[in-house]
Amino acid sequence: MIRDDIKAAQIAAMKAGDKDSRSAITLIQSAIKNRDIEARTGKAPDSDDALVVEVLQKMVKQRRESIEMFSKGGRQELADAEAREVAVIERFLPAVMTEAETAAAIEAIKAEIGAAGMKDMGRVMAELKTRHAANLDMAKASAAVKAALS
Incomplete structure (x- = not known):
């Protein structure tokens, strides 16, 4: 399951002292927890992995929009930070179809x-x-x- 991979990656990032990965993974877990709470009242996806993938795709889309906005605004350091988060998030997404x-x-x-x-x-x-x-x-x-x- 993707959740298990995320948890294992968080532990590995903590052990390695990788602050960027650790903070991005914490954000991922927070977003997944929020989606779990929303799913209690609405229609939940058929599988747990589908729910997690949905959350991850939304996070990547948000960050790509932020990268574009920061680049246009001349804030390259913020765009770079968002790009690093996108790289961490994409590690957990299934391969995209060609x-x-x-x-x-x-x-x-x-x-x-x-x-x-x-x-x-x-x-x-x-x-x-x-x-x-x-x-x-x-x-x-x-x-x-x-x-x-x-």
């Missing part, structure tokens, strides 16, 4: 559900998210689905 793998998955889903045009984009995206949400950047996948259906 463009070729994404295209193959889209084509398989298209054939399976009989998608013909743009009106079927929602069905294709829903199925893609169900099957590959952990390994796929949904923003890029949306553009790929749009291109495949047009």
